[in-house]
Amino acid sequence: MLLDKLRLRNFRNYTALDIELFPGKNILLGNNGQGKTNIIEAVYLCGTGKSYRTSRDMELVRWGESTFYTASRFIRKNGDLLVEVAFSPERGKRIRLNGVHQDTAIDYIGAANVVIFGPDDLRIIKGGPVERRKFLDSEISAVNERYRKDLADYRRILIQRNTYLKDARHKVDSIHVKAALDVWDEQLVSVGVRIMVRRAKVIQEFSALAQNAWRDISSLGLLKLIYRPSFDVERPFLSDEQADEQGMTKKWSALFHDELVKLRQDELMRGVTLVGPHRDDMVFTLDGTDMRAFSSQGQQRAAVLALRLAELDFIRSEMGEDAILLLDDVSSELDPEKRAHLWKYIDRGIQTVITTTDEKIVDELSEPGKIFLVQAGSVQEAN
Ligand SMILES: Nc1ncnc2c1ncn2[C@@H]1O[C@H](COP(=O)(O)OP(=O)(O)OP(=O)(O)O)[C@@H](O)[C@H]1O
Ligand SMILES: [Mg+2]
Structure with missing residues (x-):
């Protein structure tokens, strides 16, 4: 997949920008605060329908204006794709794919695949479980429509079940409450376990891919990603043998169910669902120790890079084309040795947009592609 053209109108510090990207490397060179990351953010927005820096779309509108518009043309193996994202205070954010308005993010995610590596990424390792669930959900959602639907269903069931638990707080012994909760439990377990099984499988795949990338970027030791569900499933991650999805679904459903029975009084007292994939986590281990607690910042950064490269491999194998x-x-973010490995990796022909304040980066690249000079919201091609 390639991004061919990008157009921004009143987006962040750009009044009007039209650029054509090179199929290989694109370098955005400029001092701090000039608008390099804003371009990356715009590309990410077109790929995923949202910014990774803010959830408030209004912040993306150029100060003093009220609306923004972005358009990008992707060349995909099954045809060209024009993605337009626009925002106005009255109508909120609107997305069109090849001119067709998209109603929900469920239909939209996965239309174009982008992978980002940046300064905020350390939060995947250092942050709370919510960061890792966000990572997993966006990875799986981008390639799996069924998962997107399951997630939306699970969220709905969870909200309704929690509301019911709050309402039923003072009727703990009522037979009606018991019957109603039995029904909610059934739904929660059935959708919840589908999500858990998918996460377990994807984490297993990511773990193997990330270890390969980790070795390639010349880091020592064994990097592993381990699934930590919210209740004990005996084998917290799948072994390397072919996973028996049906067997696992059956077993985990029974365990999840038992857990809900055990926790029912507690849940009724507190008015929230205490167990399920909304409380899942994933652990990064290096030679068996938890990286969050024991690894250096540099090692954590390298692990995130390995994870991003694993993401590229994962998308290629799922979608049949590069992100x-x-x-x-x-x-x-990276020392020269790690960068050298990274350049080798992308020389396989992955379209890349690189931001830097440092001209020397250009000299490190075998084929620098296109260089754009970014200054105060204007962009000039330098070569
Ligand atoms: N909504 C907005 N309207 C106008 N300008 C904005 C808006 N949001 C951010 N900016 C400006 O954009 C600039 C930041 O751009 P960006 O983050 O792309 O910088 P950068 O070139 O990546 O810098 P660095 O090298 O420090 O990362 C800041 O000067 C900021 O004031
Ligand atoms: Mg920046």
């Missing part, structure tokens, strides 16, 4: 790689501020 677009966005590298924000690599010079400050």
Whole structure:
């Protein structure tokens, strides 16, 4: 997949920008605060329908204006795709694919695949479980429509079940409450376990891919990703043998169910659902120790890079084409040796957008592709 053209109108510090991207490397060079990351953010927005820096779309509108518009043309193996994202205060964010308005994110996610590596990424390791669930959900959602639907269903069931638990708080012994909760439990378990099984399988795949990338970026030790569900499933991650999905679904459903029975009084007292995939986590281990607690910042950064490269491999195998790689501020994120490995990796022909303040980065690249000079919201091609 390639991003061919990008158009921005009143987006962040750009009044009007039209650029054509190179199929290989695109370098955005400029001092701090000039608008390099804003371009990366715009590409990400077109790929995923949302910013990774803010959930408030209004912040993306150029100060003093009220609306923004972005358009990007992707060239995919099954045809060209024009993605338009627009925002106005009255109508909120609107997305069109090849001119057709999209009603929900469920239909939209996965239309174009982008992978980003940037300064905020450390939160995947250092942050709370919610960051890792967000990561997993967006990875799986981008390639699996069924998962997107399951997630939406699960969220709905969870909200309704929690509301019911709150309402039923003072009727703990009522037979009606018991019967109603039995029904909610059934639904929660059936959708919840589908999500858990998918997560377990994807984490297993990511673990193997990330370990390969980890070795390639010349890091020592064994990197592993381990699934930590909210209740004990005996074997917290799948072994390397072919996973028996049906067997696992049956077993985990029974365990999930038992857990809900055990926790019912507690749940009724507190008015929330205490167990399920909304409380899942994933652990990064290096030679068996938890990286969150014991690894250096540099090691954590390298692990996130390995994870991003694993993401590229994962998308290629699921979608049959490469994602677009966005590298924000690599010079400050990675040492020269790790960068050299990264350049080798993307020389396989992955379209990349690289932001940097450091001209020397250009000299590190075998084929620098296109260089754009970014200054105060205007962009000029330098070569
Ligand atoms: N909604 C907005 N309207 C106008 N300008 C904005 C808006 N949001 C951010 N900016 C400006 O955009 C600039 C930041 O751009 P960006 O984050 O792309 O910088 P950068 O070139 O990546 O810098 P660095 O090298 O420090 O990462 C800031 O100067 C900020 O004031
Ligand atoms: Mg930046």
